[in-house]
Amino acid sequence: MTQQISIFDTTLRDGTQGEGISLSADDKIKIAQKLDALGVHYIEGGNPGSNSKDIEFFKRVKSLNLNAKITAFGSTRRKNSSAEQDSSLVRIVESGVPAATLVGKSWDFHVHTALQTTLEENLAMIYDSFAFLKRNDMEAIYDAEHFFDGYKHNPEYAIAALRSAQDAGADWIVLCDTNGGTLPNEIHEIVARVRAELSAPIGIHTHNDCELAVANTLAAVGAGATQVQGTINGYGERCGNANLCSIIPNLQIKMNYSCISSEQIAQLTNVARYISEIANVHMPVNQAYVGNAAFAHKGGIHVSAIMKDSKTYEHIAPELVGNKQRILVSELAGQSNIISKAQELGLDVNANNDKTKQIIDRIKDLEHQGYQFEGADASLELLLREAFGGETKEIFKLESFKMLVEKNAGQMVSEAIVKINVDGETVYTAAEGNGPVNALDNALRKALMQFYPNIMNIHLSDYKVRVIDENDATAAKVRVLIESTDFDNTWSTVGVSSNIIEASWEALVDSIRYALLNMAKVESQAIDTRERLGLVNH
Structure with a gap:
């Protein structure tokens, strides 16, 4: 026993x-x-x-x-x-x-x-x-x-x-x-x-x-x-x-x-990440079993091997603890990384596809500019979907945004004014925040909420800024990494610019696009299931 x-x-x-x-x-x-x-x-x-x-x-x-x-x-x-x-x-x-x-x-x-x-x-x-x-x-x-x-x-x-x-x-x-x-x-x-x-x-x-x-x-x-x-x-x-x-x-x-129970241990990753959110303590990416990088693979030789059998470089199946295998794509990536990542997304791609070589070259060029996709899975997924014909519906189009930052009665106040177009309808809104990025995030959500109410279930869980070339001082390019969550899932996006607000906007938009595309996918799957069960009236 x-x-x-x-x-x-x-x-x-x-x-x-x-x-x-x-x-x-x-x-x-x-x-x-x-x-x-x-x-x-x-x-x-x-x-x-x-x-x-x-x-x-x-x-x-x-x-x-x-x-x-x-x-x-x-x-x-x-x-x-x-x-x-x-x-x-x-x-x-x-x-x-x-x-x-x-x-x-x-x-x-x-x-x-x-x-x-x-x-x-x-x-x-x-x-x-x-x-x-x-x-x-x-x-x-x-x-x-x-x-x-x-x-x-x-x-x-x-x-x-x-x-x-x-x-x-x-x-x-x-x-x-x-x-x-x-x-x-x-x-x-x-x-x-x-x-x-x-x-x-x-x-x-x-x-x-x-x-x-x-x-x-x-x-x-x-x-x-x-x-x-x-x-x-x-x-x-x-x-x-x-x-x-x-x-x-x-x-x-x-x-x-x-x-x-085995069913309960499969919730371990979700529980670990949920509690880290409540405690407001960022989890180390390399934490054993439940970390975001616990089953991540970057080296081309490793990726080529796990595509044949995941046991070559994984000591257990990640699903046993509720985690998942991740293929990292960077300037070091070979075709195996791109193919594996695209196949994971259900995209039609193979080693002889010219688009594979093109997207590898594009990723290398973007990383040379300062982007970093191994820490921004969601931005990478959007990039691959665009390259290989996946579903990348344009959620909205930016027409303009303005930022106002002032110090009033000893308090810093940030306000964002956003003008976007959603399915031909122009939406103009403003919101305040405890900083420029927070204000921008609030204004964008406010504009989209009437079209996508579930967007309020998403929030930013981490925000990082990295100066790419310190020699350029205040004119240097910065890389912004944003981590977002809906408690069930966590995803990361990236933006790069010599203007920190623009870099933040890039990462923020990718985060919203990724979330809404996945919401649409889940809703579509639910409808398909109801139709198969005969629960939908036509």
Whole structure:
């Protein structure tokens, strides 16, 4: 029988301790729903007594009826007091959650230095706190803080701390590599020893300070841990926590453990990108499994091989984790790249097609001018569709636009005035924004909304400017890369000009064209399906 591994997500608690991450109560509710759909077993929501956002989250999450166990976080009781009188523990019980995680010291150095109490009192603090939770019918999880450092310094005391929690009825004993400095071979050896000493199930909680959090988690599971704690995209303090987006597929696809269903793991990429949007933290393109470049191929030899069999350069099928194969096209591209990309789009092209050579030459010329298509898939797709006769209906035609930027009462105000033609109808509109590009984006959407209402579901998720030739100073050409999303999909477009507004406009127009063409395609497919099922009246 396949070993079941419990997935404990702490994105909403430990993840928010990462630099630059701040989640509102609404954000936390949205993320909790997404995590629940992914199939994680525990969602640690925060400390119900630490701040107003967490208090609101625990009140609201009760009505969602999630499958995952919502878990509150706290610490063992204060020294020289009782659990019943500890306000933090009382608030955890009053929050009504079914499970709680308490962090407690397991390193004698921390007991003396941080808590400034005796080793015996610390053991009593652990025992009393977990006994209190169990008397209130809660599932109790002990996060043994700094356990591996403590074990290496004083193994007898570190194990005694674990036994104290176990004797009080703790349901899980989680070993924490809090400073992130332990190596995988050490993790495996120590976890195996702990498993031999204790009867309670073991969990693992690692940090990424040596970029070993995922490897350490896998080593712990190999030694007998059956709960893994981590965050989506590895968010967390300092260098981050163990990344569940790598841990889950490694355990399930590579190591044959059972974590979540195959249907749920196919949502992993979508969940990772959704949460990065909510957290307003851009995902690294080279992030394993779920990154935009995780299954991207650029070298001509690589592309030629994967066209024969994708296993030549892909360790798994990207669809297993909800990602997709991408063929990058640049000045380094050979015919294989162009052919593969065009075939992916359903375009009629082969190696003997003169247009293939022409489009390669055109791409090389455009990249010489400063365009970069390997980071702008949507612009590349539009280019290929035009070259090979794909559907490239002109959505609208620009007649003119104006930009006004002024500083008024200490505030910078940007306004864009846009005049476009849509199917012979002239539309003239204006909109403000927090910058010239935002104003231009708002004005263009406002003009198109009456024709394409779904355009309001699209928004810019990232905007980058790169100076191409710094020697030209303020007259230099710039390359603008815009990333857009509708939460289900993400696409990138590019524009180049010596005028940053014009470059931004190019990238913005490509983004809108790409989105609307794909909306039309989806709608057409839906109509075809309804017709086949006899659901359309003619």
